[in-house]
Amino acid sequence: MRKWISTLLIILGAALIAYQFLPELLIKRQVEKGADVVQEITEEQIRENNEREAEYDFTAIEDVSATNAVAGARQFKDENVIGLLTIDDLGIDLPILKGVSDANLMAGAGTMVPDLKMGEGNFSLASHYMKDPSLLFGNLLNAEPGMQVRITDKINIYEYEIYETVLVPETAIYMLDHERADERGKPIISLMTCYYTSKNGKRFFALGELVDTYPYRQKTVD
Numbered sequence: 142m143r144k145w146i147s148t149l150l151i152i153l154g155a156a157l158i159a160y161q162f163l164p165e166l167l168i169k170r171q172v173e174k175g176a177d178v179v180q181e182i183t184e185e186q187i188r189e190n191n192e193r194e195a196e197y198d199f200t201a202i203e204d205v206s207a208t209n210a211v212a213g214a215r216q217f218k219d220e221n222v223i224g225l226l227t228i229d230d231l232g233i234d235l236p237i238l239k240g241v242s243d244a245n246l247m248a249g250a251g252t253m254v255p256d257l258k259m260g261e262g263n264f265s266l267a268s269h270y271m272k273d274p275s276l277l278f279g280n281l282l283n284a285e286p287g288m289q290v291r292i293t294d295k296i297n298i299y300e301y302e303i304y305e306t307v308l309v310p311e312t313a314i315y316m317l318d319h320e321r322a323d324e325r326g327k328p329i330i331s332l333m334t335c336y337y338t339s340k341n342g343k344r345f346f347a348l349g350e351l352v353d354t355y356p357y358r359q360k361t362v363d
Contacts, residue, residue: 143314143323151217166248172235173216175222175235175249176225176234176236182222182295183295184295187223190221193239196240197240198242202241202243204269204338204339208237208282216244218244219317221240222237224237224293224294225293226250226292226352227290227291228284228288228289229289231280235268235277236250237251237252238251241251246268247277252264253265253331253333255268255276259299260299262328262329263318263320265317268336269334270336270338277334282336284303284332284347285303286303286304286306288303288349289301290303290332290347295357297355297356297357298354298355299354299356300351300355302352304349305347306345308336308343308346309344311343313340316333316346327350328350329348330348330349331348332347
């Protein structure tokens, strides 16, 4: 009897440990899946995906857990992929997906408002903060002025340079306004993530201004 109980406790302990790391494993798999889609997708498909309706439900977004990581993996849609985001200095290399949903934010960076165009206005993207800096926007909090941010729709590459990082209340919707690009005098990119957790009411933004645009080439993205 004691041997049986000991075996059961070992199994339960192993299961709890595995459960703890399940979200990270699922998210890594989803990011890789999205990256594969980016590799294969054509500029025509990206254009079609951009014309689709998307979900923008900020109230449905929660901190990463095993439950919503599983749900996000099931709900991921290839047709939400519209590009690629890279920040070499931070090791960030993520698919860009249209819309705000748990599925999108657990597979890459989601557009925060409808009808965004790369290289124009205020191109705002969001993703989950992760303790593992190699996942999603886990390393975004280390962004610094001068770092290069590149996005592509497989037609052009749009290169931005981070000029500021700010911490704002979660109610600061003005951070998504296109008028902020007008104030800067250049198109900008706004990258947002939770400040360690969504529960503290704070959001972290890394802001960059457009410095160059040039034709897409696979090797320049790699």
